[in-house]
Amino acid sequence: MAKVNPHFQRIQREIIFPVIEKKMEGKKNLVNLGIGDVALPLTPHISQAIKDATTEMTNRPIGYGPAAGYSFLRSALSEKHNVPAGEIFISDGINSDLAGIQELFDTSCKIGVIDPGYPVFGDTNIMAGRDITLLPCTLENNFIPQPPSCHLDLIYLCSPGNPTGVAMTTSDLEKWIDYAKEEKALIIFDAAYNSFITSDNVPKSIYDIPGAKSVAIEMHSFSKSHGFTGLRCAYSIVPHETGLNAMWQMRQNTKYNGCPYIVQKGALAALTCLDSKRQVQSYLECAQMLKNALGNEIFGGKDSPYLWWKVPEDMTSWQFFDLLLDEHNIVSIPGLGFGKSGEGYVRLSAFTTKPEVEKALQRLNVYAH
Amino acid sequence: MAKVNPHFQRIQREIIFPVIEKKMEGKKNLVNLGIGDVALPLTPHISQAIKDATTEMTNRPIGYGPAAGYSFLRSALSEKHNVPAGEIFISDGINSDLAGIQELFDTSCKIGVIDPGYPVFGDTNIMAGRDITLLPCTLENNFIPQPPSCHLDLIYLCSPGNPTGVAMTTSDLEKWIDYAKEEKALIIFDAAYNSFITSDNVPKSIYDIPGAKSVAIEMHSFSKSHGFTGLRCAYSIVPHETGLNAMWQMRQNTKYNGCPYIVQKGALAALTCLDSKRQVQSYLECAQMLKNALGNEIFGGKDSPYLWWKVPEDMTSWQFFDLLLDEHNIVSIPGLGFGKSGEGYVRLSAFTTKPEVEKALQRLNVYAH
Numbered sequence: 110m111a112k113v114n115p116h117f118q119r120i121q122r123e124i125i126f127p128v129i130e131k132k133m134e135g136k137k138n139l140v141n142l143g144i145g146d147v148a149l150p151l152t153p154h155i156s157q158a159i160k161d162a163t164t165e166m167t168n169r170p171i172g173y174g175p176a177a178g179y180s181f182l183r184s185a186l187s188e189k190h191n192v193p194a195g196e197i198f199i200s201d202g203i204n205s206d207l208a209g210i211q212e213l214f215d216t217s218c219k220i221g222v223i224d225p226g227y228p229v230f231g232d233t234n235i236m237a238g239r240d241i242t243l244l245p246c247t248l249e250n251n252f253i254p255q256p257p258s259c260h261l262d263l264i265y266l267c268s269p270g271n272p273t274g275v276a277m278t279t280s281d282l283e284k285w286i287d288y289a290k291e292e293k294a295l296i297i298f299d300a301a302y303n304s305f306i307t308s309d310n311v312p313k314s315i316y317d318i319p320g321a322k323s324v325a326i327e328m329h330s331f332s333k334s335h336g337f338t339g340l341r342c343a344y345s346i347v348p349h350e351t352g353l354n355a356m357w358q359m360r361q362n363t364k365y366n367g368c369p370y371i372v373q374k375g376a377l378a379a380l381t382c383l384d385s386k387r388q389v390q391s392y393l394e395c396a397q398m399l400k401n402a403l404g405n406e407i408f409g410g411k412d413s414p415y416l417w418w419k420v421p422e423d424m425t426s427w428q429f430f431d432l433l434l435d436e437h438n439i440v441s442i443p444g445l446g447f448g449k450s451g452e453g454y455v456r457l458s459a460f461t462t463k464p465e466v467e468k469a470l471q472r473l474n475v476y477a478h
Numbered sequence: 479m480a481k482v483n484p485h486f487q488r489i490q491r492e493i494i495f496p497v498i499e500k501k502m503e504g505k506k507n508l509v510n511l512g513i514g515d516v517a518l519p520l521t522p523h524i525s526q527a528i529k530d531a532t533t534e535m536t537n538r539p540i541g542y543g544p545a546a547g548y549s550f551l552r553s554a555l556s557e558k559h560n561v562p563a564g565e566i567f568i569s570d571g572i573n574s575d576l577a578g579i580q581e582l583f584d585t586s587c588k589i590g591v592i593d594p595g596y597p598v599f600g601d602t603n604i605m606a607g608r609d610i611t612l613l614p615c616t617l618e619n620n621f622i623p624q625p626p627s628c629h630l631d632l633i634y635l636c637s638p639g640n641p642t643g644v645a646m647t648t649s650d651l652e653k654w655i656d657y658a659k660e661e662k663a664l665i666i667f668d669a670a671y672n673s674f675i676t677s678d679n680v681p682k683s684i685y686d687i688p689g690a691k692s693v694a695i696e697m698h699s700f701s702k703s704h705g706f707t708g709l710r711c712a713y714s715i716v717p718h719e720t721g722l723n724a725m726w727q728m729r730q731n732t733k734y735n736g737c738p739y740i741v742q743k744g745a746l747a748a749l750t751c752l753d754s755k756r757q758v759q760s761y762l763e764c765a766q767m768l769k770n771a772l773g774n775e776i777f778g779g780k781d782s783p784y785l786w787w788k789v790p791e792d793m794t795s796w797q798f799f800d801l802l803l804d805e806h807n808i809v810s811i812p813g814l815g816f817g818k819s820g821e822g823y824v825r826l827s828a829f830t831t832k833p834e835v836e837k838a839l840q841r842l843n844v845y846a847h
Binding site: 110111112113114115117120124144146147148149150151152153156159160163164166167168169170171172173174201202204205208209212213214215216217218228229232233236238262263293294295336338339340341351352353356359360362363364365366367368369370371372 | 479480481482483484486489493513515516517518519520521522525528529532533535536537538539540541542543570571573574577578581582583584585586587597598601602605607631632662663664705707708709710720721722725728729731732733734735736737738739740741
């Protein structure tokens with residue numbers, strides 16, 4: 110057989126979701142605070158837009174759209190973000206964009222990824238043969254990644270952070286913009302959770318920092334902000350100032366045929382959907398309930414649907430996960446699943462409903478502060 | 479700025495569609511026999527399934543699905559193709575699968591691609607730093623690629639072929655299976671147009687050839703068979719016998735979050751949609767009308783919606799394209815756009831309607847045989 114890519118074998122991370130599902134098997138009456146997926150149904154406003162677009166497809170042939178997305182959606186997002194429409198690229202998911210962006214770079218590039226973090230940041234670079242430098246987000250630095258003393262070419266940041274739920278302030282981001290300019294590096298900024306930001310000093314976009322457009326690509330998603338995890342729509346902002354806009358267009362033209370017409374019509378409707386905003390608000394209230402009840406050893410949850418809970422002394426994140434599952438019928442995610450600096454924590458997700466949170470808190474009252 | 483991937487610059491192919499669109503600008507009353515896109519609207523049966531699935535999403539939260547696709551669709555396709563459901567991977571387009579598959583292999587692998595052919599075969603390998611060997615499909619070999627005397631690791635075949643419209647017979651494919659076994663190579667078999675096959679001796683699947691499951695990955699699409707170019711759904715069959723099934727699963731789990739639920743429900747409905755079959759039949763009739771009228775110098779079109787038309791002596795494919803456009807108001811595609819062995823031909827697409835073909839034939843009567 111043709112020689113396979115040897116770097117796939119270097120992915121040593123335990124694939125945790127199948128393990129978690131196995132542990133959940135046969136258990137009844139669980140409260141699932143594990144996965145970051147929609148807990149509320151699609152809003153009628155978005156649904157109607159999708160159905161109308163589907164009807165349109167039966168009235169006239171609607172085939173291939175532009176790889177970068179329809180101009181109706183690019184224009185609307187251009188207005189929302191105050192960037193040229195040509196800098197916006199629609200896709201089927203932020204995961205796809207995060208996975209694909211490293212293809213624009215040489216295999217020799219030095220990569221920095223937050224730890225703990227979303228696995229695709231590091232794994233896709235490892236698969237492409239690169240080594241990665243971990244940027245620890247721990248209690249010592251208040252879970253905020255700090256620019257390292259070494260050189261990096263590409264840096265993956267996420268704010269509000271997944272899994273920690275902690276968001277970077279203006280001054281946190283300024284440090285990274287300075288670093289990127291100094292080192293001629295590029296920041297890949299994962300802003301998937303920015304609709305959950307409530308703090309005044311937390312920017313919703315890295316482009317709020319002067320000069321960021323020349324050193325940062327920002328990625329957004331409809332998944333968490335508008336309940337699109339099952340519909341699949343996201344977008345990346347690739348500023349002309351990065352010098353990479355034409356290259357990303359070429360990559361997308363070659364490898365991608367565009368997001369479905371009906372999904373892009375749904376995304377357009379989502380931008381003006383008040384029910385979507387109410388859903389985000391509801392998830393934030395769930396986060397607040399958990400945070401208020403569970404006390405000082407819980408981080409995040411203010412600008413994010415995620416809470417990062419320190420496990421009791423002398424326990425690993427898997428042990429605490431097992432305890433929560435076996436003793437309290439609560440599903441969490443062991444922090445180790447997000448990288449080695451995730452050890453010592455579990456992630457709780459507020460993508461749930463208030464009755465479920467109340468049930469969870471009754472079961473967890475031993476941890477109440 | 480971080481060092482960019484130097485291989486992107488090696489893509490020398492002229493991006494023809496923008497050039498063609500520019501030439502079309504301002505012209506009235508064109509008959510478009512250029513692009514291979516749907517000319518008939520979505521069938522009501524498929525549309526209804528998508529709307530029902532959208533309603534379902536408003537009744538209960540439906541979020542992330544499996545990266546490889548929902549079991550309802552994998553099972554149905556498993557039955558259709560008589561392969562295990564675990565060998566079927568649903569995606570958002572055959573383009574995505576064709577672009578991604580090379581990631582499983584070492585950068586040293588020797589790549590063979592048909593010429594003329596679908597650009598993504600070669601371009602994605604060039605972008606990954608590999609050199610490619612062209613497998614010419616010319617009048618001399620009746621447009622059927624032949625196994626070369628040199629070693630190849632990965633071979634991209636497409637039958638019925640795009641752009642030539644010529645399909646490989648059982649004995650043509652047997653030669654390639656023998657070659658792949660001898661050379662321990664893998665065949666990527668693009669079967670996107672197999673629903674157009676009418677000839678008895680043309681297999682609809684490479685797996686009809688004994689032993690093919692250990693040396694071939696077969697890719698299918700709903701685009702041309704069920705009018706899904708704007709909806710985006712496709713699938714790859716990755717047999718366990720190739721040793722690559724787990725690796726592709728890992729690639730998809732890492733880089734892809736699955737095809738939208740509503741699109742997969744539409745694809746399930748498509749499998750039993752009689753109107754889809756009628757649409758394919760209608761396109762085939764358009765192909766037959768063109769073939770019958772335009773005579774001996776036209777190839778393909780029997781098992782394919784594409785016709786490969788030899789241009790008059792002393793003309794290039796771009797010159798004949800210009801002549802057809804300027805003198806006859808007919809849009810074609812110059813063969814050179816599909817690779818250097820495409821020079822001397824234009825592609826006509828039968829993704830159109832009979833009234834349009836009749837209009838075209840009146841204009842082209844000077845070429846009638």
